[in-house]
Amino acid sequence: MIDDNGRGWAGTRRWVQGALAPGERIVGVHELKGGWTSRMRRLDIAPEDHDRGDDGNNGNSDGGAGYALVLRSFVKPFYRRHAPGMLAREAGVLRLLEAGSIPAPRLRAVDAAGEHCEDPSLVMTHLPGSVRVREDGEVARRTVLLARQLAAVHAVTVPEHERPRAWQAWTSPEHVQVPAATARPLLWERAVQVIGRQAPAHRPCFLHRDFHPGNVLFTGDGGQLAVSGVVDWVETSWGPADLDVAHCSTALALLHGVPAGMAFAQAYEQAGGVLATGEDHLYWRLLDALAFAPDAEKVAVPWRELGRTDLSTPVLAGRLEDYLQALFERYA
Structure with missing residues (x-):
């Protein structure tokens, strides 16, 4: 089978096959939308006697014994270079979470350096x-x-010996890209100054580090609505809870408007979470938001693939700037 980049995946297929139980085989491969750092594919798995003639992209394992796995592959040059560390980290985190109550995938196999696959890859269970x-x-x-x-x-x-790496900032004052056409340059200047201070003292905890609506799965509607999975654990870190809250808040502000982004911290505290206050919390919120500057186009691409075609570059740029203003009004 040839993928949409004109490259074969024979090596990856053999590697995945080696991780399956005797008598199982891949009967379908389906692209998953919404990813940015990696290529995501759902693999339908079924017993050898499943009524299927090949392993093409239109497969369907709807038999009683069938199930699905998810294949993550790093194909972009930047992420391929960092794949050994990222995939090894995700594999370790998935093992760590197996015994707990977090609805995370279960690890099946990892080829972090791409020794067997065409691209560095990881296979995990498919969540509902x-x-x-x-x-x-x-x-x-x-x-x-x-x-x-x-x-x-x-x-x-x-346990201390299993803790993930220390948190890392995703921007810095010298790397912030201020929108060229902004009508509020002083707002941006003020925001950049805030993140120029030393990071506030904090009590570190286990962080997902990329927690946002695009990495959380839901089932049901109305009163039956429930979280069914949390995915994408490659950035897992040890650091301030405020940083995870900041990241999800920024995403909500961009997706649904500033009020949605401003509501998340309160919902987190009502759920029992503890955050910094005042300018210390403001620091973490701005450190995350400024990493999306100037226009949040990076997240726009996967969100549009998921149907949010209304999220144009001007819309996202405007929401990001309005969000910065709202953060100062509440926390400064």
């Missing part, structure tokens, strides 16, 4: 549910559930 980023009447309810789930992630107890 779907990503919900649509603009609808359940945004507020999903926000509450996201906050509860994040508080549970931060409560994970990790």
Whole structure:
């Protein structure tokens, strides 16, 4: 089979096959939307006697004994270079979470350096549910559930020798890209000055580090709405809870508007989470938000693939700037 880049995947297929139980085989491969750093594919797995003639992209394992796995492959040059560390970290975190209550995938196999696969890859179990980023009447309810789930992630107890790497900032004053056409240059200047200070003292905990609506799966609707999975653990870190809250808050502000982004911290605290106050909390919120400057186009691409075609570059740029203003009004 040839993928959409004109490259074969024979090596990856053999490697995945080696991780399956005797008599099982791949009967379908389906692209998953919404990813940015890596290529995600769902692999349908079924017993050898499953009524299927090949392993093409249109397969369907709807037999009683069938199940699905997810294949993550780093194909972009930048992420391929960093794949050994990133995939090894995700594999370690998935093993760590196996015994707990966090609804994370279970690891099946990892080829972090791409020794057997065409691209560095990891295979994990497929979780039920779907990503919900649509603009609808359940945004507020999903926000509450996201906050509860994040508080549970931060409560994970990790032995000192198993703790993930220390948190890393994703921007710095000298790297912030201020929008060229902004009508509020002083706002940006003030925000950049805030993150130029030393990071506030904090009590570190277990961080997902990339927790946002695109990495959380939901099932049900209305009163049955529930979180069914938390995925993408490659950036897991040890650091301040405020940083995870900041990242999800920024994403919500961009997806659903500033009020949604401003509501998340309160929902997190109501779920039992503890955050810094005042300018210390402001530091973490701005450190995350400024990493999206100037226009949040990086997240726009996968969100549009998930149906949010309304999230144009001007819309996201405007929401990001309005969000900065709202942060100063509340926390400065």
